[in-house]
Amino acid sequence: MSVEAVDTNREDVLISSALPSDYYRLMKPRVMYLVIFTAFVSMLLAPATINPLIGFIAILCISIGAGASGALNMWYDADIDAVMDRTAKRPVPAGSVTADQALSFGVILSIFSVMTLGLMVNWLSAFLLAFTIFFYAVIYTMWLKRSTPQNIVIGGAAGAFPPMIGWAAMTGTVTVESIVLFAIIFLWTPPHFWALALFRLKDYENASVPMLPNVAGERSTRNQILVYAILLALSGTLPAILGFASIYYGAFAAALGARFLWLSYNVWKEGSKKNGYSFEKKLFGFSIFYLFVIFAALGVEAIIMRVVG
Amino acid sequence: MAEGKFTQETVAMTDAQKKAQRARNIVIALVLVAFVVLLYFGTQAKLGANILQRPL
Numbered sequence: 001m002s003v004e005a006v007d008t009n010r011e012d013v014l015i016s017s018a019l020p021s022d023y024y025r026l027m028k029p030r031v032m033y034l035v036i037f038t039a040f041v042s043m044l045l046a047p048a049t050i051n052p053l054i055g056f057i058a059i060l061c062i063s064i065g066a067g068a069s070g071a072l073n074m075w076y077d078a079d080i081d082a083v084m085d086r087t088a089k090r091p092v093p094a095g096s097v098t099a100d101q102a103l104s105f106g107v108i109l110s111i112f113s114v115m116t117l118g119l120m121v122n123w124l125s126a127f128l129l130a131f132t133i134f135f136y137a138v139i140y141t142m143w144l145k146r147s148t149p150q151n152i153v154i155g156g157a158a159g160a161f162p163p164m165i166g167w168a169a170m171t172g173t174v175t176v177e178s179i180v181l182f183a184i185i186f187l188w189t190p191p192h193f194w195a196l197a198l199f200r201l202k203d204y205e206n207a208s209v210p211m212l213p214n215v216a217g218e219r220s221t222r223n224q225i226l227v228y229a230i231l232l233a234l235s236g237t238l239p240a241i242l243g244f245a246s247i248y249y250g251a252f253a254a255a256l257g258a259r260f261l262w263l264s265y266n267v268w269k270e271g272s273k274k275n276g277y278s279f280e281k282k283l284f285g286f287s288i289f290y291l292f293v294i295f296a297a298l299g300v301e302a303i304i305m306r307v308v309g
Numbered sequence: 310m311a312e313g314k315f316t317q318e319t320v321a322m323t324d325a326q327k328k329a330q331r332a333r334n335i336v337i338a339l340v341l342v343a344f345v346v347l348l349y350f351g352t353q354a355k356l357g358a359n360i361l362q363r364p365l
Binding site for chain 2: 018120
C-alpha cells in the first residue's frame with residue numbers, strides 16, 4: 001500500500017487556513033463594542049443591583065449574541081459584500097472562512113449565548129436576545145435589506161435592542177426607560193446610515209442594495225435625514241424629561257441634539273456631490289460621536305448616582 | 310482477489326494550514342475552559358446559600 005499526499009490547494013480538498021482572528025472579525029467587533037457599551041450603560045441606569053459576575057455574564061452573552069448575528073449576516077451577505085469596497089475584505093468574500101463555516105459559527109454562538117443568558121441571568125433577557133438575533137439575521141439581512149429602501153429604519157431596531165436586553169437582565173422587566181434608550185438608537189440609525197449611503201452611493205448601487213438615496217433619490221433622503229434628526233434630538237432629552245437622568249444631562253443632550261440638527265440641516269440645504277459630500281461626511285462622523293457621548297453621559301451620571309445616592 | 314496497487318490518499322497540510330489549525334485549537338480549548346469556569350462560579354453566584362439546599 002502506498003500513501004500519496006494530496007495537493008491541499010485542490011478545489012475539492014478543503015483545508016481551512018482561517019485564523020482565530022478571522023472568526024473574531026466575523027463577529028463585527030466594532031458593532032459588538034457599541035452593543036457592550038449601550039447594554040452596560042442601561043444596566044447602570046436600571047434601578048436594581050446584580051452580582052458582578054452575573055452582570056459580567058449578561059454583558060458577555062449580549063455581546064456574543066450580537067457577534068453571532070454579525071456572523072450570520074456575513075454568511076448570508078457574502079455575495080453583496082464581495083462587490084462593495086467597504087466590505088470586500090470581510091472573511092467570507094476574502095476566502096479565509098467559507099460561508100458554511102460562518103453559518104455554523106453564527107448558529108452555535110446564538111444558541112450558547114441565548115441559553116447561557118437564560119440559565120444564568122433571566123429568561124426575559126434571553127428571549128429578547130434571541131429575538132434580536134432573529135430580527136437582524138432573518139428580518140433585516142434576509143428580507144428587508146435587499147427589498148426595501150426602508151431597510152435600515154426597521155433593521156435599525158436590531159441595533160437598538162441591546163440596552164433593552166441589559167435593562168431586562170437587571171430588572172426582569174421592559175419599562176418606559178428601556179424603551180426610551182431603544183428609541184434613541186432606533187432614531188439615530190437612519191440619519192447615520194443615510195449620511196454614509198449618500199457618499200457611498202456607488203457602492204450600494206453596484207451591490208444592488210436598495211438604499212434610500214439610490215431608490216428615492218438624494219433629495220428625499222436629505223428630507224428624511226432632517227425629520228429623523230428632529231426626532232432624535234427630542235428623544236435624546238427624554239431621559240431628563242422622564243426623570244431618570246438629571247437636568248444637567250438634559251441640557252447636555254439638548255446641546256448635542258442641536259448640533260446634530262444643525263449638521264443635518266446643512267446636509268438638507270447645502271449637501272451635494274459638488275462639494276464632495278463634505279456635509280454628509282461631517283454628519284456621519286458626528287453621528288458616531290453623538291451616540292457615544294449621549295450614552296457616556298448617561299453612564300457617568302448613573303455611576304455618580306450609585307456612588308453618591 | 311485481483312492484484313493491484315492499493316493506494317490511500319492522505320492530506321499533507323502546508324505550514325500555514327498547520328499553524329492556523331493549531332491556533333484555532335488553542336483558542337477553542339481556552340474558550341471551553343473559560344465557559345466551564347464561568348458556569349461553575351456563575352452557578353455559585355446565582356444560587357448563593359441555596360446551593361446547599363438539596364432536596365433528598
